[in-house]
Every structure is written in C-alpha cells, then in structure tokens.
Amino acid sequence: xxxxxxxxxxxxxxxxxxxxxxxxxxxxxxxxxxxxxxxxxxxxxxxxxxxxxxxxxxxxxxxxxxxxxxxxxxxxxxxxxxxxxxxxxxxxxxxxxxxxxxxxxxxxxxxxxxxxxxxxxxxxxxxxxxxxxxxxxxxxxxxxxxxxxxxxxxxxxxxxxxxxxxxxxxxxxxxxxxxxxxxxxxxxxxxxxxxxxxxxxxxxxxxxxxxxxxxxxxxxxxxxxxxxxxxxxxxxxxxxxxxxxxxxxxxxxxxxxxxxxxxxxxxxxxxxxxxxxxxxxxxxxxxxxxxxxxx
Numbered sequence: 308x309x310x311x312x313x314x315x316x317x318x319x320x321x322x323x324x325x326x327x328x329x330x331x332x333x334x335x336x337x338x339x340x341x342x343x344x345x346x347x348x349x350x351x352x353x354x355x356x357x358x359x360x361x362x363x364x365x366x367x368x369x370x371x372x373x374x375x376x377x378x379x380x381x382x383x384x385x386x387x388x389x390x391x392x393x394x395x396x397x398x399x400x401x402x403x404x405x406x407x408x409x410x411x412x413x414x415x416x417x418x419x420x421x422x423x424x425x426x427x428x429x430x431x432x433x434x435x436x437x438x439x440x441x442x443x444x445x446x447x448x449x450x451x452x453x454x455x456x457x458x459x460x461x462x463x464x465x466x467x468x469x470x471x472x473x474x475x476x477x478x479x480x481x482x483x484x485x486x487x488x489x490x491x492x493x494x495x496x497x498x499x500x501x502x503x504x505x506x507x508x509x510x511x512x513x514x515x516x517x518x519x520x521x522x523x524x525x526x527x528x529x530x531x532x533x534x535x536x537x538x539x540x541x542x543x544x545x546x547x548x549x550x551x552x553x554x555x556x557x558x559x560x561x562x563x564x565x566x567x568x569x570x571x572x573x574x575x576x577x578x579x580x581x582x583x584x585x586x587x588x589x590x591x592x593x594x595x596x597x598x599x600x601x602x
Contacts, residue, residue: 310358310404315350323364331391347494356409358401366392366401368409376485378590385413387422388602419587423601435584441593443554445561449544456503456540476529481553486600493599505540508532521545524598534559563593
C-alpha cells in the first residue's frame with residue numbers, strides 16, 4: 308500500500324478517482340461533470356490524498372478550503388470530503404492512511420477542519436467531535452406585495468453567469484458561521500435543487516416551500532437583503548419560516564430548534580442522520596453549516 312497527496316493533473320488519475328467515487332457514491336461523477344461544464348471544476352478546489360494498492364487508487368480522502376466567517380472573523384477552514392474506499396479493499400487500513408495524510412495537510416494550513424458524515428464513529432479516533440446543529444424558526448404573516456422571484460437555473464448559461472458574478476463577491480449569510488466559497492461546491496450541491504432570483508435585490512435564494520412553511524437554506528448576494536424583503540417576493544405565501552443558517556445577517560428573530568440532515572437531504576432525526584463534525588476550535592452554538600456547503 309502507498310499513500311500520498313496526488314494531483315488531478317496526473318495522467319489517468321482523474322478517471323480513476325471518478326470511477327472510485329462513483330462506485331461508492333453512484334451518480335456523483337455525473338454531477339461533478341455537469342458542474343465542470345458550467346465552469347465549476349471540482350479539481351480546481353479539492354486536493355486528493357490517495358491510498359493505492361497494486362498501483363491503482365482504492366481509497367481517497369479529499370480536502371477543500373472553505374472560506375468562512377467564524378465569530379466575525381474571515382477564516383479558512385479545511386473541509387474533509389469525498390471520503391471513499393472501494394468495497395473490495397475495506398478494513399485494510401487504506402482509509403486510515405489517507406485520512407492521516409489529509410490531516411497533516413490540514414494542520415499545516417487551517418486552524419480547524421470539519422466534515423459531514425452519517426458515521427461519526429469513523430472520525431472520532433482522528434480527533435473530530437460532533438457539533439449539534441440548530442435551525443431558527445419563526446412565524447410569518449402571509450403576503451405577496453412585490454413581484455415574485457423567478458426560478459433560477461444554474462444549468463442555464465445566463466443564470467450561471469449571474470451566479471458567478473454574485474458568488475465572486477457574496478456576503479456571508481451569517482457572521483457567526485457563514486460560508487462564502489468556493490462557488491464550485493455550491494454548484495455541485497445545488498445544481499438540481501430549487502433556486503430563485505430576485506433581480507431587484509441582486510439575490511439568489513436557495514429555498515423550498517412545503518405547504519405554508521418556508522425552508523430557507525442560503526442567500527447569494529453582494530449585500531444580504533433583510534428577511535422581510537425576501538418574504539415579500541416568495542412564489543407563494545407562508546406562515547412559518549425555517550432558516551438553516553445563523554439568523555444574525557438576515558435580521559431574523561426566532562427560536563433555535565435542534566436539527567439534523569439525513570442522507571444529504573433535509574429531515575429531523577431518524578436513521579442515517581448526517582452530523583457535522585469538527586476538529587479544532589469552532590464557535591459555540593446554536594449554529595448550522597449551510598446545506599450548499601455540506602460535502
């Protein structure tokens with residue numbers, strides 16, 4: 308077994324790693340390729356640490372740099388993601404070897420590292436701890452007295468150009484725990500999720516409306532609009548708002564409620580809960596890592 312930091316530019320490595328990821332996470336390679344065609348290249352933002360057997364990659368742990376604001380301070384954080392081991396090579400030490408190499412890389416560059424996982428027990432031996440997350444909920448008076456936001460599609464060439472312009476200078480959705488990039492992660496995660504655009508606010512909003520409940524996940528804007536301005540422009544009226552971010556930057560007053568994500572989607576409790584884990588100093592709660600940047 309050999310383990311080392313690798314480069315996506317190495318001949319043949321990209322195809323091998325994509326095949327490995329697609330074996331463990333079926334469909335991921337297709338999403339990455341779609342995002343790459345939109346100018347959001349995975350290989351531009353992530354560094355793979357690869358364990359090989361007989362000259363072929365069998366396990367990888369990748370690291371990307373999340374540009375965050377933590378307790379009011381711009382802070383780059385190492386994000387462990389795309390962790391996978393070929394089923395035929397598990398329980399042979401490949402994952403541990405790749406993880407150790409990735410953490411040496413993180414410790415040399417970042418004050419903290421984080422990851423999202425449904426298997427916290429795998430990462431606790433490496434110094435990661437679970438951080439409880441909370442959404443913020445509040446009532447809302449139903450109203451639609453502005454022109455509603457229009458649907459926004461990252462796969463559309465003009466919309467993608469708007470996104471790239473706003474993402475390049477976006478304000479954090481929170482000054483307690485806000486993430487401003489890289490934009491490629493947002494594209495991979497939100498490519499097929501509901502997005503809306505309020506042109507007069509210069510804001511792209513990641514949201515879902517279920518009945519009269521608004522689930523608000525992220526806002527991409529150079530200057531964040533107040534929550535009230537977003538509510539005026541919803542495609543349908545709501546009576547309850549659930550914000551999956553710290554509420555400070557949007558001016559939302561509400562109650563913090565415990566929340567977990569399940570299998571990459573939004574849900575409370577249950578099996579397969581995907582937990583946020585942190586290694587190193589991190590703000591005290593209540594807080595939540597925004598969905599578009601959960602890797």
